[in-house]
Amino acid sequence: SNMQTPQRQELLTLAGQALRRQQPAAAFVHLTHILDDLRSSHKDSHEQIGNESIRLETETALRLRNYCAWLMGDWSDMETIIRNFKRARELQVQRENGSRSSTTMTMMAALCLPGGAGLRVDKVTTPVPQPLAGWVQIQVKAFGLNRTERLVLDKGNVFSWPIKELAPIRPLINGIECVGIVTAVGPSLGSDETGSSRFKAGTKVMACASSLGRGIDGTHAEYVVVPVGSVVPIPDDCALSWRQLAALPLSYGTAAGSLDAMDCREGDTVLIRGGTTALGLAAISLAKHTLNCTVIASSRRASSTELLKQTGADVVLVEPQVREPLRQLYPQGVDCVLECIGEATLKDSLRCVRPKGVLCQTGALKHVENFSLHVLGEIPSSVKVTCYESDGLTGAVLAPLLERLLNAIQQGKLSIPLDPTEFSLAQYEAAMAFLDSKDRKGKVVVTVP
Numbered sequence: 314s315n316m317q318t319p320q321r322q323e324l325l326t327l328a329g330q331a332l333r334r335q336q337p338a339a340a341f342v343h344l345t346h347i348l349d350d351l352r353s354s355h356k357d358s359h360e361q362i363g364n365e366s367i368r369l370e371t372e373t374a375l376r377l378r379n380y381c382a383w384l385m386g387d388w389s390d391m392e393t394i395i396r397n398f399k400r401a402r403e404l405q406v407q408r409e410n411g412s413r414s415s416t417t418m419t420m421m422a423a424l425c426l427p428g429g430a431g432l433r434v435d436k437v438t439t440p441v442p443q444p445l446a447g448w449v450q451i452q453v454k455a456f457g458l459n460r461t462e463r464l465v466l467d468k469g470n471v472f473s474w475p476i477k478e479l480a481p482i483r484p485l486i487n488g489i490e491c492v493g494i495v496t497a498v499g500p501s502l503g504s505d506e507t508g509s510s511r512f513k514a515g516t517k518v519m520a521c522a523s524s525l526g527r528g529i530d531g532t533h534a535e536y537v538v539v540p541v542g543s544v545v546p547i548p549d550d551c552a553l554s555w556r557q558l559a560a561l562p563l564s565y566g567t568a569a570g571s572l573d574a575m576d577c578r579e580g581d582t583v584l585i586r587g588g589t590t591a592l593g594l595a596a597i598s599l600a601k602h603t604l605n606c607t608v609i610a611s612s613r614r615a616s617s618t619e620l621l622k623q624t625g626a627d628v629v630l631v632e633p634q635v636r637e638p639l640r641q642l643y644p645q646g647v648d649c650v651l652e653c654i655g656e657a658t659l660k661d662s663l664r665c666v667r668p669k670g671v672l673c674q675t676g677a678l679k680h681v682e683n684f685s686l687h688v689l690g691e692i693p694s695s696v697k698v699t700c701y702e703s704d705g706l707t708g709a710v711l712a713p714l715l716e717r718l719l720n721a722i723q724q725g726k727l728s729i730p731l732d733p734t735e736f737s738l739a740q741y742e743a744a745m746a747f748l749d750s751k752d753r754k755g756k757v758v759v760t761v762p
Contacts, residue, residue: 320350321347321350321351321370322503322504323503324344324346324503325344325347325373325446325502326502326503326505327339327340327343328344328347328377328502328503329447329501329502329503329505330505332377332381332447332502332540332541332542333505333542333709335707335709335710337381337384338381340377340378340381341378341381341382344374344375344377344378344381345378347370347374348374348375348378351367351370351371351374355367365411368407369408369445371404372401372405372408372445373445373446373447375397375400375401375404376405376448376529377447377502378397379397379398379401379524379528379529380522380524380528380529380540380542382394382397383522383523383524383527384524384704384705384707386702386705391474395474398475398478398479398528398529399478399479399482402479402482402483402529403482406482406483409440409442409443412440412443413440417440417441418440418441419440419441420441420534420535420536421534421738421739421761422486422535423487423488423533423534423738423741424484424485424486424487425465425466425475425476425480425484425485425486425487426476426480426484427476427480427481441535441536442530442536442537442538443497443499443538444497444498444499444538445499445500445538446499446500446501446502447499447501447502447540447541447542448499448539448540448541449495449497449498449499449512449518449539449541449544450496450497450498450536450537450538451491451493451494451495451518451520451536451537451538451539451544452493452494452495452535452536453491453492453493453532453534453535453536453537453761454491454492454493454494454555454559454761455491455492455493455555455556455558455559455758455759455760456488456490456491456532456533456758456759456761457490457559457560457562457563457564457757457758457759458591458744458745458756458757459489459490459563459564460590460591460678460748461489462487462488462489462526462531462533462745463745465485465487465526465527475527475528479528485526485527485530485531486526486530486531486532486533486534486537487526487531487533488525488526488532488533488534488537489521489522489523489525489526489527489532489703490519490520490525490532490562491519491520491521491532491537491559491562492517492518492519492520492547492555492558492559492562493517493518493555494515494516494517494518495512495515495518495544496514497514498510498512498513498514499541511541511546512541512544512546517546517549517551518545518546518547519544519545519547519558519559519561519562519711519715520532520537520539520544521562521563521566521706521711522540522543522706522707523703523704523706525537525539533738533741533759534738535738535761541708542708542709543706543708544708545562545708545711545712545715546712547715548719551719553729556731556758557729559759560591560729560730560755560756561718561729562706562711563591563703563706564591564592564594564595564756565595565599565714565718566703566706566710566711567592567595567675567701567706568592568595568596568598568651569599569714570675570701570705570706570710571592571596571651571673571675571701572596572599572600572604572651574671574699574700574701575649575651575671575673575699576671577600577604577606577648577649577671578604578648579604579606580604580607581600581604581607581647581648582606582609582647582648582649583600583606583608583609583647583648583650583651584609584610584611584639584647584649584650584651584662585597585609585610585626585650585651585653586611586635586650586653586654586658586662587611587612587652587653587654587658587676587678588611588612588617588621588626588629588653589612589613589614589617589753590653590676590678591730591755591757592653592675592676593610593651593676594621594730594755595730596651597621597624597625597626597730598624598727598728598729598730599727600625601625601626602625602721602726602727603717603721603726603727607627608625608626609626609627609628609629609630609639609647610624610626610628610629610630611629611631611632611635612629612630612631612632613631613632614631614751615631616751617629620730620755624730632658633658633661635658635661635662635665636664636665639665640665643667645667646664646665646666646667646670647665647666647667647670648667648670648671649670649671649672649673650662650665650666650670650671650672650673651673652674652675652676653675653676654676654678654679655674655676655677655678655679655680655681656677656679656680657678657679657681658679659672659686660686660691663691663692663693663696663698666693666696668693668696669695669696669697670696670697671697671698672696672697672698672699673698673699673700673701674698674699674700675700675701675702729755729756730755730756731755731756731758732754732755732756733755734747734752735758735760736757736758736759736760737759737760737762738760738761738762740759741759744757744759
């Protein structure tokens with residue numbers, strides 16, 4: 314017997330509750346049941362294509378399930394993942410084309426073009442996105458830039474599948490994170506009112522999700538729609554500017570998650586490999602000023618020494634000469650190593666860790682062809698290895714961190730490593746190029762007028 318709409322409503326409610334409890338795998342199962350029931354109830358494909366409410370219900374469940382899949386971080390069946398993201402995008406384009414009129418608002422956005430044609434900032438002809446159930450619409454005020462947002466553009470990269478697969482349906486909007494103001498809230502998920510109701514129009518928020526700018530349209534635009542679970546309200550009494558707030562979500566969320574993954578404790582000795590990355594600067598700042606660690610940071614350029622010391626590094630080492638000078642200072646090795654560069658320096662970094670110490674790989678700036686790591690022989694005896702992926706950065710993870718950060722900033726313990734150079738959305742390509750500038754002195758932020 315086929316489930317009726319009330320049963321699908323109940324499943325949608327359960328999915329919303331599971332997402333609030335940080336259980337994306339459970340939400341994924343409930344949403345799969347909805348999609349299976351929609352398929353079996355409407356086997357006549359003509360009926361399904363022609364029925365607007367069925368299309369909307371399918372798109373709602375599919376987009377949320379794709380979001381859950383990204384949070385789960387299981388990429389073992391890429392073929393199915395890509396197929397699901399393509400189908401959701403096709404349904405989105407159909408819906409937006411169907412609702413277009415002479416009064417439809419358009420917006421500026423940074424578009425990833427199909428065929429590896431790169432980025433273009435343009436007045437896109439697509440309408441300002443409208444929020445489905447479980448999503449909120451945000452007017453973007455500012456966003457930080459990250460090197461990972463360039464990886465989708467590199468044709469030879471494992472991260473470039475969204476451009477190849479999704480951009481031909483409609484060019485993808487780039488961007489993982491932003492700060493801004495809620496302008497519209499989608500319907501609640503079933504009868505679960507607690508999700509969307511936390512956000513009213515006019516609420517100041519920050520948003521961050523790894524699927525943004527990859528599987529779904531991202532934040533580098535005047536407006537974005539984001540799953541409720543990836544949005545955090547900013548306290549009304551927060552005195553930070555939009556630019557300062559925009560430097561926080563991804564960099565600090567990932568840095569805090571990485572230090573936590575290593576069980577980094579007060580007074581530990583920490584090596585941060587790749588210290589001038591946005592992640593590296595945030596990790597130096599947190600390790601020094603909230604955990605009182607001794608911090609060693611590395612950089613490709615000796616000219617970055619002053620920046621790294623101002624941020625909180627006690628010792629600065631210039632790449633590639635890291636292991637030998639570090640071992641002279643700490644013959645046994647250090648307690649923790651945060652690897653922000655990746656495969657190019659990973660094996661060397663492992664030799665910097667003390668016995669029973671921990672290495673966490675979080676960055677992946679450089680891919681080494683045919684890289685392999687032999688557990689026996691190349692990982693020193695009793696050294697622990699872990700990783701941290703920003704896929705799991707949800708609103709529930711970011712909310713307590715934001716509170717901690719704002720308190721530390723207010724008390725003068727923490728300063729935000731923000732580059733003073735200002736860019737607007739119209740200067741987007743120059744801002745992206747500035748990520749690699751030797752003059753960069755912190756997180757690069759773009760403001761949206």
